[in-house]
Amino acid sequence: MKIAVLPGDGIGTEIVAEAVKVLQALDLQFEMETALVGGAAYEAHGHPLPESTLKLAQQADAVLFGAVGDWKYDKLDRPLRPEQAILGLRKHLGLFANFRPAICYPELVGASTLKPEVISGLDILIIRELTGDIYFGQPRGRRTAVDGHFPGADEAFDTMRYSKPEIERIAHVAFQAARKRNKKVTSVDKANVLETFQFWKDVVTEVHAQYPDVELEHMYVDNAAMQLVRAPKQFDVIVTGNMFGDILSDEAAMLTGSIGMLPSASLNARNQGLYEPSHGSAPDIAGKGVANPLATILSAAMMLRFSLNQPQAAERIEAAVKAVLAQGLRTPDIHSEGTTRVGTAEMGAAVVQALR
Numbered sequence: 403m404k405i406a407v408l409p410g411d412g413i414g415t416e417i418v419a420e421a422v423k424v425l426q427a428l429d430l431q432f433e434m435e436t437a438l439v440g441g442a443a444y445e446a447h448g449h450p451l452p453e454s455t456l457k458l459a460q461q462a463d464a465v466l467f468g469a470v471g472d473w474k475y476d477k478l479d480r481p482l483r484p485e486q487a488i489l490g491l492r493k494h495l496g497l498f499a500n501f502r503p504a505i506c507y508p509e510l511v512g513a514s515t516l517k518p519e520v521i522s523g524l525d526i527l528i529i530r531e532l533t534g535d536i537y538f539g540q541p542r543g544r545r546t547a548v549d550g551h552f553p554g555a556d557e558a559f560d561t562m563r564y565s566k567p568e569i570e571r572i573a574h575v576a577f578q579a580a581r582k583r584n585k586k587v588t589s590v591d592k593a594n595v596l597e598t599f600q601f602w603k604d605v606v607t608e609v610h611a612q613y614p615d616v617e618l619e620h621m622y623v624d625n626a627a628m629q630l631v632r633a634p635k636q637f638d639v640i641v642t643g644n645m646f647g648d649i650l651s652d653e654a655a656m657l658t659g660s661i662g663m664l665p666s667a668s669l670n671a672r673n674q675g676l677y678e679p680s681h682g683s684a685p686d687i688a689g690k691g692v693a694n695p696l697a698t699i700l701s702a703a704m705m706l707r708f709s710l711n712q713p714q715a716a717e718r719i720e721a722a723v724k725a726v727l728a729q730g731l732r733t734p735d736i737h738s739e740g741t742t743r744v745g746t747a748e749m750g751a752a753v754v755q756a757l758r
C-alpha cells in the first residue's frame with residue numbers, strides 16, 4: 403500500500419503530520435512518501451504541481467493531501483497559483499467522484515449555528531461530480547461582445563456542459579453509495595432553467611432504472627440550498643454537478659459545526675483516490691498550532707476504506723475520533739464551555755492514544 407503524502411501550505415503541514423501519526427499507529431504496512439505541492443512547490447520548483455509530485459501521486463494507491471494556497475500567491479498567473487495543483491491532480495488522476503460526508507457528532511451539536519433538533523443525528527453524504535461542468539467546459543475566456551445586452555463591450559464567458567457518460571458514472575456511484583446507506587438519492591439540478599441540467603435529470607432517471615431498491619428524488623438547487631438548512635435530515639445521498647456540489651457541500655459543512663471536522667474523498671474509476679479535509683490552508687491560523695486535525699484524520703480513515711481496502715482500520719480511527727470528542731477535547735474551532743481546549747498536536751496525540 404503506497405500513500406503519497408502531500409501536506410501543501412498553511413495548516414496543511416500541521417494537520418497532515420497528525421494524520422500520518424495516526425496511520426503509523428495502526429501497525430499496517432504502508433509505504434509513505436512525502437512531496438511538495440501548492441505554494442510550497444511553487445517556491446521550490448516554480449510550479450504548484452511539479453512533474454515529480456504528479457508522478458508520485460500517479461504511482462500511489464492513494465494521496466493524502468493537506469491544503470494549498472495563500473493570499474500572497476493571488477497575483478500569480480492563474481496556472482501558477484497553488485490551487486491549480488488540486489485541479490491538476492483531479493484531471494491527471496481522473497478523480498471524477500467527490501465524497502463529502504456531513505456527520506453531526508452528538509458532542510458537537512452545540513458548535514453548529516443551527517438549532518440542535520435540526521442537526522442532531524445528521525448523517526448525509528454529498529457526491530459531487532468533479533471533472534466536468536462549467537469549471538472545465540470549453541470554450542471559455544474574454545472577448546468583445548458581438549451580441550447580448552451590450553454589443554461591443556468587454557465580456558467573459560464559461561461553458562456549462564456534461565456528456566452522458568459523465569453523468570452516468572457519477573449516478574452509478576451515487577446509487578451504489580445509497581445502497582450501503584439509507585437507500586435514497588436526491589439529484590440536485592437546475593432543470594427548470596438550464597439545458598445541461600435537464601439532460602442531467604434525464605440521464606440520472608435513466609440510470610435509476612437499474613436501482614429499483616433505491617429511492618430517487620429530483621430537487622432544484624435553490625430549493626436544495628434552502629432545505630439543507632431547513633431540514634437537512636431529509637437527505638441521505640445528494641448527487642449533483644461540479645458547481646452546485648462545490649457550493650452545497652460548503653453549506654453542509656456548517657451544519658456540522660466546523661469545517662475542521664469534514665473529511666473528503668475524490669475517487670477515480672479504479673478506486674485510486676485523493677483524500678483531504680474539506681477546508682483550505684487557513685493562512686489566518688497557520689503556524690499557531692491550533693488547527694483542527696480531525697478532518698484530515700477522518701480523511702485518512704476514508705482512504706483506508708475506499709482505496710486501501712482496510713475497512714476495520716477505518717472504523718478504528720473513526721471510533722478513536724468519537725472517543726476523544728467524548729473525552730471533551732476540543733480545538734478552538736469547536737470549543738465550547740465545559741470542554742478542554744487543545745492544540746493540533748495534542749488532538750492528534752489523543753487520537754493515537756485512543757486507538758491504542
Ligand code: NAD
Pocket residue numbers: 413417468469470471472473485488661662678680681682683684685686687692693694695697735
Ligand atoms: P479556509 O478553509 O482555509 O478557511 C476558512 C476559515 O475556516 C478560516 O477562518 C480558517 O481559520 C478556518 N479553518 C479552516 N480549516 C480549519 C481547521 N482545520 N481548524 C480550524 N479552523 C479552520 O478557506 P479560505 O480562508 O477561504 O482560503 C484560504 C486559502 O485556502 C486560499 O488560498 C484558498 O484558495 C485555499 N483553499 C484551498 C483548498 C484546498 O486546498 N483544497 C480549499 C479551499 C480553499
